[in-house]
Every structure is written in structure tokens, then in C-alpha cells.
Amino acid sequence: MKHILVIVGSCRKNGNTEQLADAFIRGSQDAGHRVEKVFLGAKKINGCLGCNACRYGKPCVQKDDWKEIVPLLEKADLLVLASPLYFWTLSARTKAFIERLYSIAREDPHPPIGRYERYPQKDCALLLTAADDFFWTFEQAVSYYRFALIRYIGFCDKGILTAGGCGDTNGRPCIGRTGHLARAYDFGKNLYAEEDVEECVKG
Helix, strand or coil: CCEEEEEECCCCCCCHHHHHHHHHHHHHHHCCCEEEEEEHHHCCCCCCCCCCHHHHCCCCCCCCCHHHHHHHHHHCCEEEEEEECECCECCHHHHHHHHHHHHHCEECCCCCCCCCEECCCCEEEEEEECCCCCCCCCHHHHHHHHHHHHHHCCCEEEEEEEECCCCCCCCCCCHHHCCHHHHHHHHHHHCCCCCCCCCCECC
């Protein structure tokens, strides 16, 4: 059994992104994993101030909801980011969450090339939704995820699910008319099914 933390970086309750995340969660729970979900649309998570207070053994100075998420993150084996596509990349709420990961890093006297600190060892996965579905639609968001979470922070990539063609941005969520929810369920259910034979992709 794995502890999974799903971060939904949308402000649309029961929108395409949350529905995709919930389908993933159902699959994960049916596989026997323990899952907790945080809907950032109901939280106040500011971007990092760059004050470096956390580098001097102090908790983050910002008085927002980040402190509620840290314990969930610490016990999670897998962090799943679910985000709508905004301006061809992750949503601002999702990016603010990623910035605040800086506060859980620790000093590392011998960091890998290109890094300055040490982060906890965790698995990571990405769920993305969008109205468009061109071959290049998710390129920027996927690149950001791979660079920041996998290559720099050093989390282990467990996969990416992109869900394009989810309906007009001004209309009702249409993800239910696609096959994406079934794909997300299968993704969650089978994520660790081949754990003994698959190698993790690390930065």
C-alpha cells in the first residue's frame, strides 16, 4: 500500500481537472492505496517569497494554508499534481504549490550537479486537462513538470496523463464524454502494479 497525495490545482469544483483527479483516486483506492486530496481552489497558497527563513531552521513565514499540507506531503509516497492548462502551462495555483516545496528542502553539502539542496525522495505523477488537443498542446506544461519536479527536485516520475478536448472553456465540463476518466482510473489502479519490473525515471 502506498500513501498518495493528490493536489488539484483548479478553482472549478467538479470541473474537468477534479473529475480526472477523482477518477485517478478511485483507481488508486481500488488498488488498495491510501489517498488524500487537496483542492487548491479552497485553499490559500501563496507563491514563495524567497526570504530563505526555511534555510535557517524556521518554518515558512507565510500565514496561509501551506502548513496544513506539509504533514500530508511528508507522509506521502507519491505526489500527484492535477492541473488545468492555463496559458499553455500549469495553473498559477499549481505553480505556487511547487514553489513552496522549497520550504521542505534541506541543506546538502554535496548536492548533485545543478541542484543546491536536498529534497525528500518521493514518486511524482502529472494529470493535465485542456480544451485544445493539438500535438503541441501540453508541451510547455509537461516540460515544466519534468524540469522542476523530476530533473531539479529529483522526484521519481511515475507517469503523465494528458486529457485534451475537454470542451470549451466557457461551457460545462465535457470530460465525461471522452475516454479520459477511464484512462485516469486505469492509471491510478495500475500505477504500482509493475513496480518490481519497472525502473523509475529520475532527474
